[in-house]
Amino acid sequence: MIFAEKRTPTVPAFLYSIEARRTGISALPSLFQTLTTEASSNVAPAYTSSSLFKQVASAAKTSTGVASSVMVPSPSEPGKIVMFSGEYYRACAVGGMMCCGLTHMGVTPIDVVKCNMQIAPEKYKSISSGFSLLVKEQGAVGLVRGWVPTLMGYSVQGACKYGFYEYFKKTYSDMAGAEDAKRFKTLIYLGASASAEVIADVGLCPFEAVKVRVQTNPGFAKGIMDGMPKLIASDGVGGLFKGLVPLWCRQIPYTMMKFATFESTVEAIYKYAVPVPKSEVSSGTQLGISFTAGYIAGVACAVISHPADNLVSFLNKSKEATVSGAVKQMGVKALFTRGLPLRIIMIGTLTGAQWGIYDSFKVFVGLPTTGGVVEEPRKLA
Template sequence: MASREDRGRSLLPSFIYSSSSSSKLFGLDAVAARTSRGTASGLSSAPTTKTTSERLVIPAPREKIDPAKYKSVRSGFGVLLKEQGIKGFFRGWVPTLIGYSAQGACKYGFYEFFKKYYSDIVGPEYAAKYKTLIYLAGSASAEVIADVALCPMEAVKVRVQTQPGFARGLSDGLPKFVKSEGVAGLYKGLVPLWGRQIPYTMMKFATFENIVELMYKHAIPTPKDQCSSTLQLGVSFTGGYVAGVFCAIVSHPADNLVSFLNNAKGATARDAVKQLGLWGLFTRGLPLRIVMIGTLTGVQWVIYDSFKVFVGLPTTGGAAPAPAASAPAKH
């Protein structure tokens, strides 16, 4: 009989947990165990009508992230490379690409819509006076919609990346996820995702807009409309990178929470705080995320503004337009 320690291990080969292999490997032991229990209780040891495979399915253990195993970003890279090879670094890239592409399209597109919409509501004078509030409201509204597009792909991505053996990628991971938790399970992380992404996006757009305005006002002597496209895109990347650093810090606790909830079935936010610790929730993986999000955000703004330049639109940000002067009163 396996010891209690052996039964608690989650690193056994995946073939052990299939019904066919379980029958072959453990069939004799299981039959003997059933016979012993039946004899002890005075029951007949005659076989039932169920097949061996139906009686001997062993549930796969729930994978958990071991904090002691991944002590730092540097050691984490080493562990991942040793256990999964180079391809482990690219696991889950398809749902990541699809999910964040859909999210980005909704985020940037709806941001422009809501920014103009709220500016038109309050009028040009208040839009210029309270421009940062316009940025915050417009980006928050856009992110609510964008996360609905992202959430299913994010759920599959996290499960594929954090549970080796669950699936190879999107094509087999999505059906497995839906089969085990239903379609609603794809959106169980939506509220935590909003908690992560809405503050992230509000910080991202408001910080970017203000940094770019300050750069054109104080760091670049030439007015924006006289700057070359290359210089404007350089400003976009710089402003985006700095904004990304702030975004990473603000959204990191919720990012850890989303990953935990998508990885541990039935877990709650309290479970996450208990296992990761409050300090770990805010700091675990933060340096790597700052570098990643800063670069990613800078590149996103370059791509977005490059598209705007291509279609003949000005790049994002710059000096705020002066409010229209009111006409003098007639006497």
């Protein structure tokens, strides 16, 4: 395999170093307190990307006051990140955390409108009227309700999804052997992504329940800090996981389609559209291919997972909601089509951006981009 050119990026040490976690991670609660306090207030978040990163950097400082960082070597250097090692999977998890958490938070306004269109179609009849009605009734803050549970929930989910996908893909390839891993590579993509998503959704579910309740019931709570205790008080701890099975029904097919379609699309692009081997393609072009393949995968994901998405929104609306009640009230046709155009736009853009961010992070730490080359499965020494 040909790896990316030599690079020595710096990332926060608390992501990798045990010692740094003991010293620097202690400052993180203050950051989360600031975020959750912001979410609990009746104002839109005032963070810019630069100010947020400054606070993250500040939280990563050691007891000596010097920002903790570790040089993450590229695979071509001594002390490199060994492919399929624990450090490799941690790097993939960090990339997944970034790409899912930030992108889902970024499309919160679209998500708010989508959820309300699914729950109250008689009131929110179209995309444009949905936006204007929300702003009229709740102000601009109405469009960003639930952004903190969204950020936190999908960061947890993304770390598990991408980290475990890479792990299961390697594990299943080793189990199949070199020849069958090539022959049945699509089945391996499907199995690895499904296995990863089962784990990822357990982490996402409580945050998703609070997010939907906050977004669709404006008087229920202002954010994660008051929303989760209220939900537990009204529905019990089990209420946080009430939507887990529908969430699995939505996310597992979505993720299977997302990863398998992405991998197959990237491979097809390099095979039929790029005249040179992947190793000779620039990093910028590779990242463009990642985004393109991700967008294509996102459209397919939106269509296959949309009925379950409608169910998740309906079930998290109230304590009394049931699956049979949702199907009866919405109807089968609406279950498959209500809010679908908006979700295609949202998920297509979201998925393309996720793969772009994820592979950008991999390149940043000296790892190759995802897909395009079928590797010989090998076990670690």
